[in-house]
Structure formats: C-alpha cells, structure tokens
Amino acid sequence: MPRLQRRQLLASAAALAAPAFVRAQGASARVVVVGGGFGGATVARYLRRWAPQIQVTLVEPAERFVTCPFSNHYLAGLRRWDSIQHGYDGLRSAGVQVVHAHAKDVDGARRQLRLDTGQVLHWDRLVLSPGVDMRWGALEGYDQAAAELAPHAWKAGAQTQLLRRQLEAMPDGGRFVMVIPDNPFRCPPGPYERASLVAHYLKRHKPRSKLLLLDAKNNFSKKELFLQGWKALYGDLVEWISLAQDGQVVRVDAPALEVETAFGARHKADVLNVIPPQKAGLIAERAGVTDASGWAPVRGENLASERVPGMHVLGDAALAGPIPKSGFAANNQGKVVAAALAAELSGRPAPTAWYANTCYSLLAPGYGISVVGVYRAQDGRLIDLPHSVGVSPLDAPPAHRAAEARQGADWYAAISADIWGG
C-alpha cells in the first residue's frame, strides 16, 4: 500500500518537525483554552473525555459564567438571575485545570499565554474562544461610558441587570428603543427575541408603552415568524423600522437618551438599548488570528486559525461561513476542535467535522420558534447540507409554538449540563 507508506512517512516527518507532537506522543501535551463560555468550556470538557492524557487548562475570568442565551428571559422577569449562571466545579471534576484570570497577551513564537495575574501558561496548542467585544466608537457617541447610560446588554452580566432595572423603572406610556446592528453580530435572532420578551413585559406591566426597533438591516433571522408573532401577540406595541425605512442609527446621544438615523430622524427614548457593531474578543487580536474584518478566519475541518499555526478559534469570534454565531454552534464547534486535537495530539487520523445548529427563540411564554441547519467542511470552507437549513413553519398551530417553547427550555438545561455539568 504505497499510499499508506506515504502517509506514515509524512506523519514521521511532522513528528520530527514539531516538538509539540513529540511531547504529545509522550502523553503530556498541553492545551490552553481561553474563554469558559459555550465554545471554550466545551473544548475543555470534551478534550478530557476524548484524550484524557492531555493536560487542559481553561482560562476564564468569571467564577460563575452568565449566559447570553436565556438572558432575555431574565430581562422580562421570566427567569431568576441565578438560573442563567454556571460554575466550573463540573469541569474541575472532569480533570480540567480552571484558572480564573484575564488572558492579556499571546507570544506565538514561545507558545506562551500571559495572564493579568502575571502567570504565564505554556501551550502546545492554544484554543481561543473569547466571544465578542464591542467596537467602541464605530457608532458615533457610543463608547463604554455611554453603555452605562444606554446599555447594550449583549454580554450577559452587569449590563443585563442594568437594562432590567431601567425597564422596571420606566413609566407606563414610556418608550423603549432598541438599536440593532448590521450583520455579522452575536446571536442573529437575539435582538428580536429580546424585543418580543420586552414587549411581553410591557404588555403585562406597562401596557400604554411603546417598543421601537431601529434596524440597520432589511432582513433578519426568522423575520416573517417574528413579524407574524408580534402582530398576533402585541398588536401595535412593537414597531420595527428597517434600513429602507430609515432605521439605521448613525449617532447616539446617551446622556439625552436620543439617537439619530442616517437620514437625520431623531428618536427619543425612556430606555435606550444600543446593540453596537462587534468584533472578536481582544485576545484574538493580540494573538494575531483576526483579519481586517475583526473576526478570525478558520479552516472548516478543524477550526485551526488560517493565520497562526498551533492555534484554533471558535464560537462567536470565528469567521465560520454560514454557521450563525450562536451558543449551540459554539458548543458543536467546541466538540470539533476537541476531536481534532485529541486525534492530532495522540497521532490518530483526523476525524470528520460535522456541525449542527438549532436556535430557539421565545416570543412569549408558550410561544417558541426555531431555526436549524447542519454544516460540514469542504476544502477548508464550511458549507451547509442541502435542505437542512430552515425555520419553523408560518401559521403553525398553537401546539407547535408551545412545543418549541418547551423544547427551548429543555435545550437550555441540556446544553448547560453538557458543558458545565448543570
């Protein structure tokens, strides 16, 4: 079998050229994962499961991680704050070394990661799953100080709690304004689920109020389903203004709670929720894996960085073709990275990458909708499987919406257990 001999030769050559590979054969390869969210924590857990001989260190500042999925439920008073938080004891039990610190800088040549504590971690492979950072200043007038007055609440935590306090303090008859960015951004249906659940809160507690959505796009994830649901559930309470209708906001005056659109229309708010343009988390930039777009290009087969050898990037920070920036997708990407590294670092053949995604959105209690898709790699790129991408049917009976609402809640419990152990 000449083909096999050639493969063996190539593998031997690779082992000689790469010290990491040699150490891996000695059963003590070191993988450092940055980011303990849906992507990074999944890599850490599954790497320990599939290659227990590998030393895995997970770097995550938060001792309890607050998830963006289901944070809209908290915002509307449908969930308790502690129900969307997860600790790291489950990962520690799985043999992951968890370090609570901020990753500050990467030295790719020395294969070192520096933390804000001064600690330096050495790695054979570095996995970056840092999520998103806001592009402060990309929207005129919207910087970190402005976010304390007009929260984005697009990274779950203090911002989410601030927005909830503002919503609760808003007078009946007030106006809640959401500013929604152009693609790509974290969680494509997220702004519209938030609009739905804020509308649900307002209808219940402040029915004379109004919700205005100013959008930089003409289309969005599950658009027809959201528009149909809003009309049925909330009537005129929700007003969506598209790009074509002058919905694109170009300036924010946070102290005045006022925004200005591309054609100069001004909208005053009682509560102003600005979801600004985003980019990969800063550590990805420091590691050199991002391109001019601000996101990290990766190979579809294993999510290896296209720019820096020895590094993988996944989750919202990665440019993953047609795969949406969702928690589900980050979880599935984490498994692909774990399998690829488990194989590579123990000298086994590379596994076949296969990615699924399902995003449930809740429009009201008992009213859920979904979008799904299945994806694979082809020549380095990610493509979707024919006929696998789609959304819930329009005009579905209430039982269908109720089933998807229940499934959404059960999905959240399942993925949380899958990643953090509960």
Place this chain on the structure above:
Amino acid sequence: MPLALATQAQAAITSIAFTALALTLPCAAQTAAPAAAALQNLDTALLASNCTTCHGPGGQPPAGGSGSIPALRGQGSAALLERMQAFKAGRVAGATVMPLLMQGYDAAQMQALAQWFAQPAEAKP
C-alpha cells in the same frame, strides 16, 4: 416481531452499519485494525455529540425538564434508526426541528448514530 426475528434484524442492521461506515471511510479501511476502530469511534463520537446539545449528556436529558426532548441512550438501534428515517422522510406528525436536522445526515451516519446511542453507556472513542 418474535424475539429471534428481532435479534436477526438487529444483527443485520449492525452488519449494515459497519459495512456502511467502512465504505464511507476508505482511508480507515486501509489502516491497521486498531486505528480503523479508533477513527470510526471518534468520528461517531463527534457525530453523536451533535445530538447531545439538545438530548443531554450522553443522550440522556438532565432531570427536571419538561420531557419535550426524549432520551436517546438505551433505545434500541432499530427503533432509533426507524425514527430518524421517519423524521427525514417527513413522516412524523407534529415534529418540530428534527425533519430539517435529519436532512444533514446520510444513511451511514444515521446507522452509526443508532448504534452509538443503543449502547447502554457511552463508548470510549
């Protein structure tokens, strides 16, 4: 179905599953036996991990849910396979996300998944 027949059907499915896997993995088939087994297992483990995002760790939903997403672990492989085929063919009334999702998996993958979740506990890749 009498027990003997059911067992035969099960054996036939097992055989089909492994043949199908071998057909889709020509490189593995040429490699030494242990490596081939490892490749099949890691491939299938990765594929099955698509499912656990909703169906729970190891294919077992966590306690306390509404039961809207069923357990996969421990169901018979024939039943699992039939269910996946029915979803893919649009034959399940009231189905939500599964008919679309199953479009992303071919016959060999569905066989492998059915075998995987039919095991009493998760196999090591």
